[in-house]
Amino acid sequence: xxxxxxxxxxxxxxxxxxxxxxxxxxxxxxxxxxxxxxxxxxxxxxxxxxxxxxxxxxxxxxxxxxxxxxxxxxxxxxxxxxxxxxxxxxxxxxxxxxxxxxxxxxxxxxxxxxxxxxxxxxxxxxxxxxxxxxxxxxxxxxxxxxxxxxxxxxxxxxxxxxxxxxxxxxxxxxxxxxxxxxxxxxxxxxxxxxxxxxxxxxxxxxxxxxxxxxxxxxxxxxxxxxxxxxxxxxxxxxxxxxxxxxxxxxxxxxxxxxxxxxxxxxxxxxxxxxxxxxxxxxxxxxxxxxxxxxxxxxxxxxxxxxxxxxxxxxxxxxxxxxxxxxxxxxxxxxxxxxxxxxxxxxxxxxxxxxxxxxxxxxxxxxxxxxxx
Ligand SMILES: [Mg+2]
Numbered sequence: 001x002x003x004x005x006x007x008x009x010x011x012x013x014x015x016x017x018x019x020x021x022x023x024x025x026x027x028x029x030x031x032x033x034x035x036x037x038x039x040x041x042x043x044x045x046x047x048x049x050x051x052x053x054x055x056x057x058x059x060x061x062x063x064x065x066x067x068x069x070x071x072x073x074x075x076x077x078x079x080x081x082x083x084x085x086x087x088x089x090x091x092x093x094x095x096x097x098x099x100x101x102x103x104x105x106x107x108x109x110x111x112x113x114x115x116x117x118x119x120x121x122x123x124x125x126x127x128x129x130x131x132x133x134x135x136x137x138x139x140x141x142x143x144x145x146x147x148x149x150x151x152x153x154x155x156x157x158x159x160x161x162x163x164x165x166x167x168x169x170x171x172x173x174x175x176x177x178x179x180x181x182x183x184x185x186x187x188x189x190x191x192x193x194x195x196x197x198x199x200x201x202x203x204x205x206x207x208x209x210x211x212x213x214x215x216x217x218x219x220x221x222x223x224x225x226x227x228x229x230x231x232x233x234x235x236x237x238x239x240x241x242x243x244x245x246x247x248x249x250x251x252x253x254x255x256x257x258x259x260x261x262x263x264x265x266x267x268x269x270x271x272x273x274x275x276x277x278x279x280x281x282x283x284x285x286x287x288x289x290x291x292x293x294x295x296x297x298x299x300x301x302x303x304x305x306x307x308x309x310x311x312x313x314x315x316x317x318x319x320x321x322x323x324x325x326x327x328x329x330x331x332x333x334x335x336x337x338x339x340x341x342x343x344x345x346x347x348x349x350x351x352x353x354x355x356x357x358x359x360x361x362x363x364x365x366x367x368x369x370x371x372x
Pocket of ligand 1: 194267
């Protein structure tokens with residue numbers, strides 16, 4: 001099962017108009033993905049996806065392609081696709097960072113292993129510890145009041161029981177938007193906010209206090225990543241339940257979050273964390289320190305979302321029942337790459353027990369959307 005070739009294919013997919021996102025990181029109207037196809041000496045193949053956005057991880061489609069073609073592929077040629085520890089060792093020895101590019105290769109290797117064994121990836125990770133149907137929250141963009149009001153009502157009608165509102169853009173408008181959404185959804189729907197690091201410490205403390213009346217169940221990444229002391233202060237002074245997202249790409253970040261007691265929960269997903277194995281490692285460490293984890297998203301497409309779903313289903317500390325996360329990426333996009341897409345109905349995403357990641361890639365769709 002030695003790796004013999006890695007093919008990289010950049011594609012561009014528009015978001016459905018009503019799903020276009022606005023956050024502290026800016027607008028998200030189209031998604032660039034780098035698809036990765038790994039081949040092995042015994043004729044097997046597996047697919048991975050790098051969900052690249054420069055404002056999130058610093059990676060781009062062309063950059064990830066160059067890194068994989070010029071640096072990572074030569075590093076892993078000859079590595080057994082079923083030796084993920086060795087694969088990670090080689091990937092990390094030849095390039096620092098570049099989590100999404102590395103995760104694309106890693107998830108493709110899990111796909112190969114699962115297909116070879118005739119088992120879904122979650123079985124390889126220790127077996128399902130929760131049902132294959134997962135409930136997500138909905139992430140409502142930093143829209144103007146009229147659009148936020150309209151969208152919030154639609155989401156309640158669609159069956160969402162947790163709504164996340166993007167903030168961190170303008171403190172006055174942020175507070176107004178969250179209050180409007182609470183008014184529209186009533187008292188029984190859980191409401192969370194995500195600032196994507198767009199507030200400073202003082203603004204975060206002030207806004208969270210002004211939003212006490214809205215009974216937020218979770219405050220996600222109120223301040224920029226890296227300031228663990230500041231995040232601990234926000235948590236201490238507001239009493240808010242803090243979810244760290246941009247603050248945690250790797251195991252060292254998780255150790256810092258734990259050491260500074262600055263969060264109640266950590267948002268993880270294979271792309272952001274450099275692969276399924278590394279995401280599992282962080283989830284396990286967090287669990288040992290009493291910190292729950294949930295699933296985050298960079299608006300993955302079919303393959304990336306499948307990798308996330310397998311990770312959730314297999315990891316006991318992925319408490320998506322307590323803190324619903326984002327597993328709806330394919331539903332944001334106008335086109336699916338999969339002949340057998342994940343079943344997404346309103347807030348519910350259902351994974352199948354198909355071997356590997358369970359996604360049959362439609363090569364024609366890939367070619368139609370290839371970036372020239
Ligand atoms: Mg987030």
